Amino acid sequence: MRRQAGFFPRVYDLVARIPRGRVATYGQIARMLGAPRSARIVGWAMHGNPHGRHMPCHRVIQQGGSCSPNYRVGDPGAQRRLLEREGVRFLLDGRVDMQAHQWQPGPEVPRRRRGE
DNA sequence: CAGCTGACAATAA
DNA sequence: GTTATTGCCAGCT
Numbered sequence: 001m002r003r004q005a006g007f008f009p010r011v012y013d014l015v016a017r018i019p020r021g022r023v024a025t026y027g028q029i030a031r032m033l034g035a036p037r038s039a040r041i042v043g044w045a046m047h048g049n050p051h052g053r054h055m056p057c058h059r060v061i062q063q064g065g066s067c068s069p070n071y072r073v074g075d076p077g078a079q080r081r082l083l084e085r086e087g088v089r090f091l092l093d094g095r096v097d098m099q100a101h102q103w104q105p106g107p108e109v110p111r112r113r114r115g116e
Numbered sequence: 117c118a119g120c121t122g123a124c125a126a127t128a129a
Numbered sequence: 130g131t132t133a134t135t136g137c138c139a140g141c142t
Contacts, residue, residue, distance in 0.1 A: 007137080007139080008138075008139070025125090026123075027125045027126080030125075030137085031125090035137070035138090037126065037136045038124090038125090038137045038138070039124040039137085040125075040137060041136095041137050041139075044123070044137090044140080045139085046123055047122070047123055048139070057123080062123090062125095063124075067123095068123045070122090070123050071123065
């Protein structure tokens with residue numbers, strides 16, 4: 001069905017829905033789209049994001065909580081500053097506190113955990 | 117025109 | 130338990 005709509009548009013739409021002060025992982029987004037194996041495509045969508053600043057790609061991070069190593073946006077650490085500026089807490093490990101900031105899809109979609 | 121690479125994650129061994 | 134490979138869509142060479 002919506003798979004015809006293309007994968008990127010869906011990624012952009014979902015990422016754009018990430019609330020301020022919250023973060024999501026590539027795998028999480030891919031999983032929401034019904035493609036748990038397309039995590040790379042999510043990242044690739046960011047690489048070619050035609051939306052630019054309207055695309056909070058800085059809110060999209062690795063599953064471990066670290067920022068994308070290849071995140072090129074001018075100067076290193078920019079992503080971290082953007083997140084901190086939104087109220088995201090960073091651990092001393094240089095990772096985002098996923099437990100506290102990993103984005104969860106509204107209360108309407110409680111859990112998409114496999115097998116439940 | 118066709119093939120390879122690419123901001124990751126999950127499954128298999 | 131860890132390490133290696135596969136899967137995916139689109140853009141670029």
